Amino acid sequence: MGSRRERKHGRRRDAEDHAPVETVTRAVQPLNRLPAYEFAPEEVLAKIHDVSMMILSEVGIAFLDEESQEILKAHGAVVKDDIATFDPELVMKYVSMAPAQFTQLARNPEQNVIIGGDHICFAPVYGPPFVLDRERGRREATLKDFQNFVKLTYMSPYLHHSGGTVVEPTDEPVLTRHLDMLFSHIKYSDKPFMGSVMSGENAEDSVKMAEIVFGAAEIRENPALISLINISSPRQLDDRMLAALKVYAKARQATIITPFLLSGAMAPAAVAGTVAQLNAEALAGIAFAQMVNPGTPVVYGAFQATTDLRSGSPVFGGPESQQALYLSAQLARRYGLPFRSGGGLVSSKIPDAQAGYESVMSMLPAVMGKVNFVLHGAGWLENGLSAGYEKFILDCELLGMYHKFMQGVDFSDHGFALESLRTVPPGGHHLGTEHTMGVFRTAFYTAEAFDYNSAEQWAEEGSKDAYVRATKTYKELLKNYQPPALDADVEQRLRDFMAQRKESLSR
């Protein structure tokens, strides 16, 4: 990461070429030009859909919030003992009101992102209470760490979104830390960011801060927040998540309705059953959001891993999770909904070989399944319990490779290098051909965090593994960080709002 070579990639090249020179590399949201991997045929998808409809119509979903239950009833669902059941037609009627694609605003309009269609948006890790770096080890995350990850994300050309709770700032009071997190996203980055879902009140604070930055009318045109609504699988939405969901839906801010399932624990120990349950839960949440405010932007989320049934531990990056992800992505496409999944999810405690294997195994289905919003795109370690500084650097390299991969292949005559094919003799080489000289800098992705030296050279330079090398990279990036300009008036209004809220919340 860190070079400006990605300017040569992506669809916004022309616009960018006329932009003023910047000291920071711009992230350019790529189009995923690949065909989606169709893991299962239509008849299988139809069967999963039918099982999901059975769940929704026969056994139902618990909505643990009275107002939500009233909304459900008013729109045709049956609610009994906190559990809502839905006619399939009713669910699909409301699901169909959700937009297939929307734009999320960034305070730098060049950093706006499109969520849906062939667009893919990578956001960093979300939620870890711990951080890990090689020199200081594993420790509780602080606001300083939070800001560091926002800065690193801002500087990456391969992350298009600042994310949300990049780490949990455990040194800040629980009641007010959402304010510091939001402010940090706004102050230290100009990429789009996520809102708080800790409570309805926090969600309202998030909306108000977005209004200060973007304007109240503007964010009703295009959302300035996207927020993660986790479903407490199996089949339950709690009052906290429902409160946040209602606030965001009413304000037309985007939400990602995400069942969080460990197969074997919160879902059956089987891929088909897991996906059917996940689908039912996601559709219920999405339909509910549309009942609150028809047309409000929502994303179909899927967050699934398996359980080691001997120890009860979660297992990320396993083969069944890859299967489940492809299936969920197909279902979301079938419903015409934007789709979110995880990214480089690993169980390893450190960025070792295990983490490398697991990262790609969980990230690749996101790319080939044509996920639209990848949350946990960089930095995830230890089942999500810690965010790794070095892991973040290595994951960004993986994202860089996939940026190149997703561009597809140039099948023009130039891409075939016809003249070279004709003229380089048997046993000759292409190193000095006109074609090679012309594409010298852009032909192949060069991973800066990876080592391509000879074994001898590598030994001479200290036999440093990828983990060791990445320490230097993240430290240099943080040292060279320059904040994007922020309007002084906007900053003052944000600070005033936070001060007032902190006072009120600490009363």
Added chain:
Amino acid sequence: MGSRRERKHGRRRDAEDHAPVETVTRAVQPLNRLPAYEFAPEEVLAKIHDVSMMILSEVGIAFLDEESQEILKAHGAVVKDDIATFDPELVMKYVSMAPAQFTQLARNPEQNVIIGGDHICFAPVYGPPFVLDRERGRREATLKDFQNFVKLTYMSPYLHHSGGTVVEPTDEPVLTRHLDMLFSHIKYSDKPFMGSVMSGENAEDSVKMAEIVFGAAEIRENPALISLINISSPRQLDDRMLAALKVYAKARQATIITPFLLSGAMAPAAVAGTVAQLNAEALAGIAFAQMVNPGTPVVYGAFQATTDLRSGSPVFGGPESQQALYLSAQLARRYGLPFRSGGGLVSSKIPDAQAGYESVMSMLPAVMGKVNFVLHGAGWLENGLSAGYEKFILDCELLGMYHKFMQGVDFSDHGFALESLRTVPPGGHHLGTEHTMGVFRTAFYTAEAFDYNSAEQWAEEGSKDAYVRATKTYKELLKNYQPPALDADVEQRLRDFMAQRKESLSR
């Protein structure tokens, strides 16, 4: 690796359930039940084909062997200044004579492998002159190392093939080491193996040793050898490879015709041009093999990486290589030919995070592109210059995961766990359901080389990364190795043959 859980997978389960209990885990060749990933549409494949035909008909392929040139001319090719040009119809006529699928014999018939169709066969690394283990570092490979990798391969349930030059036994004389390698494959394993391609004479020795083990008539029915014929890209087959190819084709032993290209050096610095050249080279070799002996089994091979155009170093696991692999696999399918690619190819010097990322990035396209023969399935490091003991263990785990992945998903009512979906209440769990108890052992793949403990437990056990943990695994496997029985008469005849050949070769 090492458990017997894979018996529950795969298509030979029923046969196996009646087999006598064995101390060694049997490898069960899986069916790849996944749909292939179709990276490019038919019109693109047709264009690549056309460019390849232009290469074959207009600029041609050098065959640096007089007898081969005579064969080519006798079958309708035009040869001038060592370069053969082919009418497209002529090439395709001979290519179409190659079988779409064949069985390679193993001395244990249960270990026979099918090459082609939906079958996938994983073989270990091939060719490294160095080995690496964590404790002794990087050093020249010896016959002892060769035998160790044969033993480890024999013990892996996820490698179906013993491979060929698993490492180069540099402590044995160049002229005779092929005999020791072949004997080691036969003695220390009962899986199928590869023949020597160092010269026509070595190929003849390989055939003779196969005849001793399997019978001369038997190996003409089904090949007992599969051998790697590398094309010296661009567009050149040298006399050594042609001599071996002729011997094997005449004896109806399988060959893998593999252009070896680094884009930017032996091929254009562009994916489309690289694939078109690779395709022309592979088809020329395949057509030639069919001219020598129509119907002889051949495999379409593709071995491609890119060049770091700044340093000239090879780069494995990059995004362009993934694209090229998907395209080559599609072309081979289009021609109805079995297909071979590389596997866990990495540039990293050690099994660190870089190696993990790179391994999956190069292995996954092999699985999703539905490759039939994966050579370098385990152990590859450092651009193929060294074979890693620990890397081998970690790669086998990856292969285990893909075995599970390739099985696909059970979409029966049982796979949906319908009863559990109906009865587990909102907020409840599936840990103790009848369904979960019933699938307890088989539901999810468990990677034995990966760590799923909590960070606390992991730290208590010494904070061992994957590299460190794998050292113990490979050492224990080698300690517990038991050779498969080998008929005493066959062994004596092999030893007599080797003694006679060694004497004759050292004269």
